[in-house]
Amino acid sequence: MEKVNDICIQVKEASVRFNIASEKVNNLKEYAIKLFKRELMFKEFYALKDVSLTVRKGESWALVGPNGAGKSTLLKLICRILSPYKGSVWVKGSIAPMIELGAGFDPNLTAGENIFINGAILGHSKQFMKEHFDEIVEFAEVSNFLGMPIKNYSSGMRARLGFAIATVVKPDILVVDEVLAVGDSAFQNKCMNRMKEMLSGGTTLLFVSHSNDTVRKMCKNAIWLDHGQVKMTGTANEVCDAYEKSQKSK
Amino acid sequence: MKKHISALRFRIKMLLKYRYLLALLVERDIKLKYRRSFLGYLWSILNPLFSMIIMMIVFSYMFGRGIKNFPVYLISGNILFAFMRDSSTLAMNSIIGNAALLKKVYVPKYIFTLSKVTSSLVNLLFSLGALLIVMVITKVPITWYCLLIVIPIIELYIFCVGLGLFLAQANVFFRDIGNIWGVVTLAWMYLTPIFYSIDNLSPVLRYWIPKVNPMYIYITQFRDFVLTGGWTWTVLIWRGLFISLLMLAIGLWSFARNKDKFILYI
Numbered sequence: 001m002e003k004v005n006d007i008c009i010q011v012k013e014a015s016v017r018f019n020i021a022s023e024k025v026n027n028l029k030e031y032a033i034k035l036f037k038r039e040l041m042f043k044e045f046y047a048l049k050d051v052s053l054t055v056r057k058g059e060s061w062a063l064v065g066p067n068g069a070g071k072s073t074l075l076k077l078i079c080r081i082l083s084p085y086k087g088s089v090w091v092k093g094s095i096a097p098m099i100e101l102g103a104g105f106d107p108n109l110t111a112g113e114n115i116f117i118n119g120a121i122l123g124h125s126k127q128f129m130k131e132h133f134d135e136i137v138e139f140a141e142v143s144n145f146l147g148m149p150i151k152n153y154s155s156g157m158r159a160r161l162g163f164a165i166a167t168v169v170k171p172d173i174l175v176v177d178e179v180l181a182v183g184d185s186a187f188q189n190k191c192m193n194r195m196k197e198m199l200s201g202g203t204t205l206l207f208v209s210h211s212n213d214t215v216r217k218m219c220k221n222a223i224w225l226d227h228g229q230v231k232m233t234g235t236a237n238e239v240c241d242a243y244e245k246s247q248k249s250k
Numbered sequence: 251m252k253k254h255i256s257a258l259r260f261r262i263k264m265l266l267k268y269r270y271l272l273a274l275l276v277e278r279d280i281k282l283k284y285r286r287s288f289l290g291y292l293w294s295i296l297n298p299l300f301s302m303i304i305m306m307i308v309f310s311y312m313f314g315r316g317i318k319n320f321p322v323y324l325i326s327g328n329i330l331f332a333f334m335r336d337s338s339t340l341a342m343n344s345i346i347g348n349a350a351l352l353k354k355v356y357v358p359k360y361i362f363t364l365s366k367v368t369s370s371l372v373n374l375l376f377s378l379g380a381l382l383i384v385m386v387i388t389k390v391p392i393t394w395y396c397l398l399i400v401i402p403i404i405e406l407y408i409f410c411v412g413l414g415l416f417l418a419q420a421n422v423f424f425r426d427i428g429n430i431w432g433v434v435t436l437a438w439m440y441l442t443p444i445f446y447s448i449d450n451l452s453p454v455l456r457y458w459i460p461k462v463n464p465m466y467i468y469i470t471q472f473r474d475f476v477l478t479g480g481w482t483w484t485v486l487i488w489r490g491l492f493i494s495l496l497m498l499a500i501g502l503w504s505f506a507r508n509k510d511k512f513i514l515y516i
Contacts, residue, residue, distance in 0.1 A: 018514055027426045080356040083510045095356075103354035108282055117278065120271035121357055 007092070008173060008204055009055040009078055014087035016048040016073050016228075047073040049228045050087070057093075057172075060205040062219035062236055064212070064243050069225040071208045075099060075175050078206065093172025093204075096122070101162030101179045107151035111142055111161060114150050118165045132168045139190075140164035155182050163191055173204045192218070212240045268361050275365035280372055294376030298329050299383065309445040317447050319477055321384050326476055327444035327469045329377040330402070334410055334465060335435045337370035341414025342421045342431060349516035359509055363418045367410050374403070381476070393479040401487060402471040409464055409494035415501030419508045422515050442466055460486075464493045 048070045055061055063071040076082045077089050079097045104121045105114045115136055119129040137143050140160040142153075150158065159182045167174070174195065180188050195218065199205055209215050215222060215236055222239035224232040232239050284290045302325040310320055317323050344362040345352070352359060378399075385392060421427045441455075442465045448456055459466050467490040474482035 028424050029426070031424065076353075081353065082513055097355055099354040104348075104351040106278060106282075108285070109278060113278070113281075117271070117274050120268070120274050121351070121355055123267055124270075125267075126270045 006056045007054055008057045009053065009092075009206075010088075010090040011051060011053040011074070011077065012088045012090075013050045013052055014048060014077060014084040014089055015046055015050060016070075016077060016082055017085040018045045018047055046228050048077070048084075048225075051225070051228070051230055053223060053230075053233075055204060055206070057204055058199075058202050059221055060199055060219040061207065062215040062222040062239075063206065063208045063225060064210075064215060064222055064239060065225040065231070066247075068227075070228040071225055072099065072177055073228075074225065075177050075206060075208065078173075079175055091173070094169070095173045095175060096166050096169060096171035098163070098166050098174070098176045098179050100177070101159045101166065101182075102150075103162075105150045105158065105162070108149055110147050110149055111153070112146045115161070115165060118162070119168070122166065122169075124169065128169075136161075136164045136168050139168075139194075156184060156187065159183050160187055167194055167198070170198060170201060171203060173206065174198055175206045177208045178210065212244060216240055264358050268358055271357070272361055272365050272368070275362070276369045276372060279365065279369035283373075291376060294373050295379040295383070297380075298325060298332065298377040299380040302328055302380070302384065305445055312446075316449075319388055319390055321388050322381070322390050322477055323473060324445055325381055325384050326473050327442070329374060329381065330406060330469050330472055331439060331442060331444055331465060332377075333370055333374040334406065334413075335439075336373070337367040337410045338413050338417055338435070339431060340366035340370060341410070342417040342428060344414070345418045345422050345512060346425075346516055352516060353513065359512060360415060360505060363414050363505075364411060367407065367414045370410070371403075371407055385476070390477065391479055395475045395479050395481070398475045399472050402468045402475075402490065405471075405487075405490040405494045406468045409468070409490075409497045412494070412497030412499070412501030415505040416497075419505045419512070422508070422512050438463075438465065442469065444469070461489075464490065464497075467493065 051070070051074060053061075053074070063074060065071055073082065075097075076099065077084060078091060079095055079099065080089075080091075081097075081099070083089075102114075102118070104118055106117065109117065115133060116126075116129050119132075120126075137146065140157075140163070142157060142161055145153070145157070153161070159179065163179070163183075176195070180191050183191065192214075195205065199218075205219065207215070207219055209218075219236045222234065222236040223230060224239050224243050232242055280291075284293060287293065289296065302321065305324055305328065306321055309324070341363045344366045345359060348362050351357070382392075417427060417431065441459065442463060443451075443459070448459060448466070451459070460470070467486050471482045471486050471490060474480065
């Protein structure tokens with residue numbers, strides 16, 4: 001028996017279309033001329049085509065596939081950054097998006113100031129950020145550099161801080177897009193542990209990685225995308241095996 | 251109808267949820283504007299003061315005769331117009347300037363536009379200090395009517411929010427807007443009686459400017475409260491309110507219509 005209220009993400013035959021203009025038209029004169037000559041033709045490009053995905057609460061899904069397959073586009077669709085051209089996307093619960101760690105850091109502000117702004121960008125209140133400030137600083141291991149502008153931070157430090165802010169809340173859905181590649185292995189392990197902790201606490205995970213080992217370790221299910229279309233859905237082991245095979249045969 | 255009300259309720263809920271972000275962004279703009287400058291926030295007062303002094307030296311020979319309290323007349327027009335120009339220019343770039351972020355995290359996009367207009371408003375409030383200094387020096391009597399300047403300031407703020415939203419969304423699709431807007435505001439400035447009196451204009455302009463130039467309406471209200479120490483024309487207040495709400499409606503409508511397409515163009 002299927003329990004309908006278990007579903008927390010439902011993507012139904014969603015397509016995302018980009019217009020690649022033959023030349024980029026972004027000034028009025030060109031637009032008027034092209035409109036007049038009826039040359040305003042766009043090459044249509046589908047980043048995703050009729051993708052369906054149903055994720056239940058507490059599941060862990062990996063998105064695999066070559067570069068440009070539409071993995072990030074699907075994540076952005078689920079995070080509401082993009083809206084589908086066709087089809088529908090339905091999400092229940094709070095999302096912690098990690099499409100890029102520390103997106104929205106202002107390089108001129110200090111780390112302390114950025115923690116508050118970044119938290120607010122993720123929709124947290126002032127009260128919440130004050131309560132969790134120390135926890136973030138501790139996890140990111142930046143307590144000695146709080147007064148330093150972010151522009152002087154190394155990329156690893158920025159990633160640590162970004163991860164700490166994004167995971168301070170226990171979200172219903174955690175979306176991770178290959179963001180851990182910059183950190184050193186100690187930090188990567190720390191992040192993996194935190195993600196596993198969340199998973200066992202009932203958080204749903206969507207995970208993009210090019211490392212099949214990590215995928216097998218972290219996720220139970222996987223979806224394989226290629227050229228914007230679903231090639232295979234199944235358990236992580238099955239999909240990873242098939243994907244590895246196809247890469248070798250190339 | 252019910253659907254609209256629930257949509258509106260959702261919007262208001264989102265605005266409340268992100269009000270802390272709005273406050274932080276405004277704070278950031280103000281902080282960063284004067285970070286590492288020796289005089290800091292004082293510049294917000296000194297800038298309008300200096301530009302008024304220069305304009306006074308230049309223009310008092312040409313237009314100033316016949317205008318009572320020319321320095322106050324000049325600075326009050328100047329700070330209001332500068333608010334409109336600065337806020338619209340900043341708001342115009344608020345979406346494309348935050349492109350990197352908007353591609354990675356979901357945030358209501360208008361928050362960035364609203365924060366730019368609001369931080370310009372804070373700047374305007376600082377420049378009121380300059381106005382006060384000039385009023386004291388030139389011995390313009392300060393009356394209770396001066397407090398009524400909140401009416402034109404609120405009207406102008408609403409107008410600028412609408413204008414900013416409209417420009418921000420238009421600039422995403424046509425980057426020319428950014429280049430042409432400087433010219434438009436320059437022409438607009440000369441069509442607004444800031445350093446001259448409207449009485450010096452030809453009858454045609456004298457008829458049309460009070461009807462169609464919103465800046466004239468807001469500046470005139472403001473000057474009436476500050477300079478004459480009395481009430482302004484009531485019709486100006488209604489007209490100003492009407493124009494500001496109309497501009498807000500245009501801004502909100504155009505922004506809401508196009509906001510989902512931004513991501514494909516930024």
